[in-house]
Amino acid sequence: MTGLFILFVYIAIFVISSLAVKFFVHRTTKDYTSLKTVTFGDESTVRPNRIASVISVATVFLIWGSFTGSAWVPGFTHAPAPFAGETAFTYTLEGPDGARDDAVVHVRVFDFGDDVANFEVDPGVGLARDDAVTMTASRSATILFDKNDEVDRKAGAKVVAIDGVEIGPDAPIRTDAGRFALTAKGAISFAPPRGLQMEPIWLPPPEAVVKRFIDISRNGFRNYLLHEHLGISLFRVIAGFFLGALVGIPLGYAMGLSDWFRGWFDPIVEFMRPVPPLALIPLMIIWFGIGEVSKIILLFLAALWIMAIAARSGVSGVNITKIHAAYSLGAKKHQIMSHVIVPNSLPEIFTGARVAMGVCWGTVVAAELVAAENGIGMMIMAASKFQQTDIVLMGIIVIGIVGFGIDILVRKAESVLVPWKGRS
Amino acid sequence: MTGLSIENISMRFDIPNGGSVQALEDVSLHLKEGELMSVLGPSGCGKTTLLNIVAGFLAPTGGQIVLNGHNVTGPDAERGMVFQQGALFEWMDVRDNVSFGPRMKGQKEAQWGEHVDHLLDVTGLADFKDKAIYELSGGMQQRVALARCLANDPDVILMDEPLGALDALTREKMQGLVLKLWKETGKTIVLITHSVEEAILLGERLIVMAPRPGRIHKEYQLPFADMGVNADLREVKHADGYNQTREEILEMIWDMEEEIMGRTEAAQ
Numbered sequence: 001m002t003g004l005f006i007l008f009v010y011i012a013i014f015v016i017s018s019l020a021v022k023f024f025v026h027r028t029t030k031d032y033t034s035l036k037t038v039t040f041g042d043e044s045t046v047r048p049n050r051i052a053s054v055i056s057v058a059t060v061f062l063i064w065g066s067f068t069g070s071a072w073v074p075g076f077t078h079a080p081a082p083f084a085g086e087t088a089f090t091y092t093l094e095g096p097d098g099a100r101d102d103a104v105v106h107v108r109v110f111d112f113g114d115d116v117a118n119f120e121v122d123p124g125v126g127l128a129r130d131d132a133v134t135m136t137a138s139r140s141a142t143i144l145f146d147k148n149d150e151v152d153r154k155a156g157a158k159v160v161a162i163d164g165v166e167i168g169p170d171a172p173i174r175t176d177a178g179r180f181a182l183t184a185k186g187a188i189s190f191a192p193p194r195g196l197q198m199e200p201i202w203l204p205p206p207e208a209v210v211k212r213f214i215d216i217s218r219n220g221f222r223n224y225l226l227h228e229h230l231g232i233s234l235f236r237v238i239a240g241f242f243l244g245a246l247v248g249i250p251l252g253y254a255m256g257l258s259d260w261f262r263g264w265f266d267p268i269v270e271f272m273r274p275v276p277p278l279a280l281i282p283l284m285i286i287w288f289g290i291g292e293v294s295k296i297i298l299l300f301l302a303a304l305w306i307m308a309i310a311a312r313s314g315v316s317g318v319n320i321t322k323i324h325a326a327y328s329l330g331a332k333k334h335q336i337m338s339h340v341i342v343p344n345s346l347p348e349i350f351t352g353a354r355v356a357m358g359v360c361w362g363t364v365v366a367a368e369l370v371a372a373e374n375g376i377g378m379m380i381m382a383a384s385k386f387q388q389t390d391i392v393l394m395g396i397i398v399i400g401i402v403g404f405g406i407d408i409l410v411r412k413a414e415s416v417l418v419p420w421k422g423r424s
Numbered sequence: 425m426t427g428l429s430i431e432n433i434s435m436r437f438d439i440p441n442g443g444s445v446q447a448l449e450d451v452s453l454h455l456k457e458g459e460l461m462s463v464l465g466p467s468g469c470g471k472t473t474l475l476n477i478v479a480g481f482l483a484p485t486g487g488q489i490v491l492n493g494h495n496v497t498g499p500d501a502e503r504g505m506v507f508q509q510g511a512l513f514e515w516m517d518v519r520d521n522v523s524f525g526p527r528m529k530g531q532k533e534a535q536w537g538e539h540v541d542h543l544l545d546v547t548g549l550a551d552f553k554d555k556a557i558y559e560l561s562g563g564m565q566q567r568v569a570l571a572r573c574l575a576n577d578p579d580v581i582l583m584d585e586p587l588g589a590l591d592a593l594t595r596e597k598m599q600g601l602v603l604k605l606w607k608e609t610g611k612t613i614v615l616i617t618h619s620v621e622e623a624i625l626l627g628e629r630l631i632v633m634a635p636r637p638g639r640i641h642k643e644y645q646l647p648f649a650d651m652g653v654n655a656d657l658r659e660v661k662h663a664d665g666y667n668q669t670r671e672e673i674l675e676m677i678w679d680m681e682e683e684i685m686g687r688t689e690a691a692q
Contacts, residue, residue: 326528327481328499419556423558
């Protein structure tokens with residue numbers, strides 16, 4: 001239910017902000033594209049609307065904040081919170097002889113994380129007597145109302161109504177105080193209104209995630225600070241990728257230049273390429289344990305095939321007229337290699353490097369999820385076992401940002417080192 | 425003996441599904457040093473195959489190529505080549521492309537710098553020498569290809585439709601440049617082209633090839649290249665005999681094309 005409601009809110013913000021921006025913000029830049037009269041179907045006129053991007057990110061945080069009761073978003077945007085505080089309801093007890101009496105149950109509902117303190121009320125007199133109950137928000141409580149009553153359930157007493165509304169074993173009811181049902185043995189099961197907010201154990205508010213970020217940056221998690229977890233993961237990726245490129249690129253060149261190499265390694269490369277690196281994790285653990293060696297070999301294997309195939313297609317992609325031109329200009333074989341084949345294959349190799357870095361980053365997190373002593377993946381796995389959802393979320397966000405950063409770095413390097421890519 | 429001799433060249437390609445294609449049959453001719461010969465012919469007549477054999481990229485199944493008294497066995501800097509397009513090195517700027525040949529020989533800039541800069545001047549590239557290849561227009565790129573070939577100081581220049589990918593106006597300008605460079609350097613040039621006009625304007629000597637098997641069909645000695653060295657190429661087109669030659673060659677090629685089509689239809 002809550003999920004559908006969130007989806008509806010999300011779509012509503014999407015539509016309303018789109019209309020609002022279209023209506024209020026006029027395009028101020030006048031470039032060639034804005035002069036085109038035919039724009040629908042012309043892909044070149046579609047540029048990301050940066051206002052939309054900003055609103056999109058803001059919307060995610062707004063919805064996150066309002067459905068977790070975050071202090072960072074204004075109170076009026078909060079979704080209804082689960083009930084907390086004092087409430088009370090009256091139950092009607094019917095004795096075995098048909099005599100009836102009312103008594104009040106005083107309930108204190110405590111917020112998540114608050115200490116639950118018991119309290120007492122004067123039970124009063126009569127067949128049924130008043131009770132005091134404590135519970136946590138969003139939970140239901142089984143209330144053994146008859147502990148202090150004159151006749152208890154064993155003696156044949158039973159609840160017949162709550163707040164004047166009749167209730168039976170198969171007929172749960174809903175009142176202003178919450179939802180009531182009778183258990184098989186006749187006790188009252190009470191659940192105060194849950195609201196629409198998520199419990200922190202499912203989805204903590206953004207501030208809790210940021211707090212965790214600062215906390216783990218300063219105090220660490222499982223003996224390592226956040227940047228140490230991140231650093232060790234990055235080290236594994238870079239070491240694995242570097243070794244993979246170191247072996248894979250020459251291997252790819254050899255496959256592109258020699259029929260024996262191509263024949264020899266073709267079956268191996270074509271077989272290993274479709275094997276997901278994740279499928280190798282168990283074997284790596286059996287062979288090399290859960291230490292650095294096993295991780296780096298795994299990432300080496302993840303990068304190796306990608307880089308070999310990239311280098312091979314970089315060599316086979318060389319325009320034969322370039323080779324002919326170089327020969328007829330007097331270049332020797334080794335000069336053809338270093339001045340034509342290698343530079344010509346660089347764009348392909350960079351494309352491969354981008355893919356390989358992405359795969360390595362995904363694989364290292366997965367490998368750490370399975371077994372590791374440190375690393376960002378181990379951090380979220382260990383946290384999830386203790387329901388520390390805020391650490392899990394923080395870890396996921398850090399993984400996403402770092403992965404994005406790696407891709408940007410490789411793209412920047414690409415535009416500096418191979419500016420001719422895609423332009424010849 | 426100086427010059428380029430093409431002696432009884434034959435070329436037979438085996439095709440994968442059995443059988444073979446006779447691309448060239450017994451082609452012989454001799455080019456004197458400094459001669460500019462253009463080669464015309466319908467598609468499939470073996471022009472490019474012949475050029476690749478002269479360049480040394482292909483070994484003929486019969487006959488031999490002799491340049492200045494020695495046999496051609498493979499590609500070499502003495503036979504420079506200008507391709508239609510895609511042969512420049514995008515990872516080098518214009519000047520590095522032009523100086524590629526001398527640098528591969530291990531020469532220092534002191535040895536080639538002046539020559540290369542002179543060639544950049546002549547080809548009108550002086551202002552573009554630090555530009556990347558992909559920043560240049562198609563015509564500019566072909567100027568680089570010409571200059572790169574000349575920087576290596578080859579004995580023979582082989583041109584495989586060097587102006588084929590250019591628009592008509594640029595093409596005309598480049599034809600003038602080719603003539604100018606030919607006169608200035610005195611190189612032996614073999615020019616393959618699809619354009620009858622270009623072949624007549626630039627070829628001191630012109631051969632028309634016929635297909636299946638590829639062979640020399642007819643040979644002309646033409647005065648227009650010499651005229652073009654000193655006059656505007658447009659005026660040359662109004663010179664006596666120009667139109668007549670053009671019509672004659674066009675008809676010849678049309679007939680060949682028709683014959684090919686007819687034969688293909690008959691085979692079906």
